[in-house]
Amino acid sequence: MNPPIQESPDGPTSEVSVYRSDSSAAFFDGAAREALLVKQCTECGHLRAARRSVCRRCGSPEYAWRDAAGTGTLITWAVNAASPSSGRGLSQPFGLIELAEGPWLESLLVGVESKDLYEGAPFAVTFVRGPDGDVFPAFRPSPSTAGDHG
Numbered sequence: 001m002n003p004p005i006q007e008s009p010d011g012p013t014s015e016v017s018v019y020r021s022d023s024s025a026a027f028f029d030g031a032a033r034e035a036l037l038v039k040q041c042t043e044c045g046h047l048r049a050a051r052r053s054v055c056r057r058c059g060s061p062e063y064a065w066r067d068a069a070g071t072g073t074l075i076t077w078a079v080n081a082a083s084p085s086s087g088r089g090l091s092q093p094f095g096l097i098e099l100a101e102g103p104w105l106e107s108l109l110v111g112v113e114s115k116d117l118y119e120g121a122p123f124a125v126t127f128v129r130g131p132d133g134d135v136f137p138a139f140r141p142s143p144s145t146a147g148d149h150g
């Protein structure tokens with residue numbers, strides 16, 4: 001069992017290695033309390049990934065944050081992909097996960113070797129701490145649902 005993550009009352013006190021902006025602050029605050037947040041359109045109710053600024057169904061920029069279950073399946077992945085924010089290569093595979101709720105989310109994949117990845121593999125969210133102490137969601141294989149088909 002992990003101890004609860006302490007939040008500084010003054011917010012982040014060191015530079016983070018993930019990109020954080022006013023619009024994504026709630027997402028990372030959610031990650032700090034181990035919640036995976038998605039946006040729910042307040043116009044039509046459609047769910048979208050946190051980085052999407054407008055609803056794909058109705059085009060509305062309005063949204064409310066909602067906790068996702070944190071489970072999903074692997075759509076595709078890349079190994080040694082360049083990090084979008086830093087341009088440096090990543091040693092861990094980077095995948096596109098379709099959440100159980102529907103939105104697609106790009107994520108680091110942890111606890112799995114690239115040779116063991118396959119389309120449709122079940123994954124579950126986990127929360128990793130970056131080198132500067134920032135917490136962000138990643139996905140690991142989900143054995144609890146691996147045999148749940150047929």
Ligand SMILES: [Zn+2]
Pocket residue numbers: 041042043044045046055056057058059060
């Ligand atoms: Zn909408």
